[in-house]
Amino acid sequence: MRKKMVAGNWKMNGGLASNESLLQQLRSVDVSRAGMVVFPPFPYLQQCVDHAAGSGLEIGAQDLSEFENGAYTGEVSGGMLAELGCRYVLVGHSERRTLHGETNEQVARKAVAAHRAGLVPVVCVGETRAERESERTEAVIGSQLAALLGVAGSDVLASAVLAYEPVWAIGTGLTASPEQAQEVHAFIRTRVAAVDASRASTLQILYGGSVKGANAATLFAMPDVDGGLVGGASLVATEFLEIHRAAAFAA
Ligand code: PEP
Numbered sequence: 001m002r003k004k005m006v007a008g009n010w011k012m013n014g015g016l017a018s019n020e021s022l023l024q025q026l027r028s029v030d031v032s033r034a035g036m037v038v039f040p041p042f043p044y045l046q047q048c049v050d051h052a053a054g055s056g057l058e059i060g061a062q063d064l065s066e067f068e069n070g071a072y073t074g075e076v077s078g079g080m081l082a083e084l085g086c087r088y089v090l091v092g093h094s095e096r097r098t099l100h101g102e103t104n105e106q107v108a109r110k111a112v113a114a115h116r117a118g119l120v121p122v123v124c125v126g127e128t129r130a131e132r133e134s135e136r137t138e139a140v141i142g143s144q145l146a147a148l149l150g151v152a153g154s155d156v157l158a159s160a161v162l163a164y165e166p167v168w169a170i171g172t173g174l175t176a177s178p179e180q181a182q183e184v185h186a187f188i189r190t191r192v193a194a195v196d197a198s199r200a201s202t203l204q205i206l207y208g209g210s211v212k213g214a215n216a217a218t219l220f221a222m223p224d225v226d227g228g229l230v231g232g233a234s235l236v237a238t239e240f241l242e243i244h245r246a247a248a249f250a251a
Contacts, residue, residue, distance in 0.1 A: 002204055004220060004227040004247040005035035005161070007122060008234025009062065009090060009208075012041055019044050023051040025237035031056030034227065034247035037088050038234065042076060049085035060088030060122065063096060066109040068116075078117025089114045091121040092144075094167045104147035111148060115156045122161045122229065123148060124208070125188070129168035138187055145191050154196035161204045162188060163229040169209025171231055178218045178225070181207045185224035213242030220250035 014022075019040065029036050037058040040048045048059045065075035081089060091114060092107030102110075107123065114121035125144040127137045141164070148156075164184050166176050176184075185205045193200035207219050208229030219225055227247045233239040 002202060002226050003035060004033070004250060005037065005204060005206065006227050006234075006240070006244045006247050007060070007088070007161075007163070007206060007208075007229045008036075008038040008240055009093070009229060009231045010038065010040045010235060011062070011095070011231060013235055014040055014044055016044070016047060019047060020051065022235070022237050023048060023057070026240065027052055027055040027057050029056060029241065029244060030248070033249075034244055036244055039088070039090055045081070045084055045086060053085075058087045059085065060090065060120075061086050062090050062093070064089045064091070064110055064114055064117075064119070066106060066113045068113070078113045078119050082117045082119055086119060088120045088122055088161075090124065092124045094124060094126055094165055094170055098167075104144050105151055107144070108148045108151035111152045111156050111160060115152070115159055120159050120161060121156070122163055122206070124163045124165050124229070126165040126167050126170075126209075132166065132168065137184065141184065141188065142191060145188065149192070149195050154192075154199055157192065157196065157199050157203060161206060162192075163206040163208050164188060165208035165229060171210070173210050175210040175212075175215050175219070176207065178222050181219055181225055182222035185222065189224055211243060213239050213246070216243040216246035217250065220247050 039060045039062045061081045064078045091110045096102045111121040127140040131140045204226040206227045206229045211228040211230045
C-alpha cells in the first residue's frame with residue numbers, strides 16, 4: 001500500500017520568528033503512518049533543515065534551476081539544495097508556470113535536474129477553470145504528463161511524487177470534490193501505467209487546491225489520492241496537523 005503524505009507549500013511567506021514557532025509544533029509529528037514535508041522560501045531552508053534535524057519532518061525547496069551551475073544569476077541548483085539537506089523540491093507549480101512562463105518541457109527538465117541531484121521532485125500538473133469548463137482537463141494534464149515522460153522518462157518517476165493541482169482551486173477556497181480529484185488521479189495513474197505499470201502502482205499522487213482540516217479526510221479517502229499539497233493551511237500549525245492526522249487515519 002502507498003504511504004500517504006502531506007506537503008506544505010509556504011509560498012513567499014514566513015520569517016525567522018514565525019518559522020521557528022511553526023517548526024516547533026511540526027517537528028514532533030509522528031510520520032509512521034503519513035509523511036510530512038514543508039517547502040519554505042530559499043532564505044529559510046537552512047533554518048528549517050536545522051530545526052527538522054532528528055525529527056520525521058522533511059524539508060523541500062519551492063523551485064530549482066534546470067542547470068547544475070554557471071552563469072544563471074538568481075537561480076539555485078539541485079546540488080545546492082541537496083547539500084543543504086533538502087530532500088524534496090517542487091517542480092512546475094502553477095504559479096511558476098503562469099508567473100514565470102515555465103513550459104511543460106522546462107518543468108520536465110527541472111524534474112530531471114532534481115532527480116540527478118538526488119532530490120525527490122514533486123511535479124505539479126493541473127488545468128485552469130477555462131480548460132475544465134471546455135472539457136479539456138484530460139487533454140491538458142495528458143500533455144503535461146507526456147512532456148514529463150518524454151523528456152524525463154520513467155526513471156525519474158522512480159523517485160518522483162506527482163501533485164494534481166487544479167489551478168482554479170489553488171488559493172481560491174474552491175476545492176475539487178473528492179470524486180473530481182479521484183477521476184483525475186486515476187487518469188494520471190493510468191497514463192503512467194502505460195509507460196511503467198509497476199511504478200504507477202507505487203507512485204504517490206497528491207491533491208492540492210484549498211485543502212483544509214475540514215475537507216482533507218474525504219479527499220484522502222479516495223483510492224488514488226495519496227495525500228495533499230497544501231498552501232495557505234500549511235502556515236497554521238493546528239490546521240496542517242489536522243490535515244496530517246486525516247492522512248494518517250486514511251492510510
Ligand atoms: C498550493 O500552493 O500549492 C496550494 C494548493 O495552495 P492552497 O492550499 O492555498 O490552495
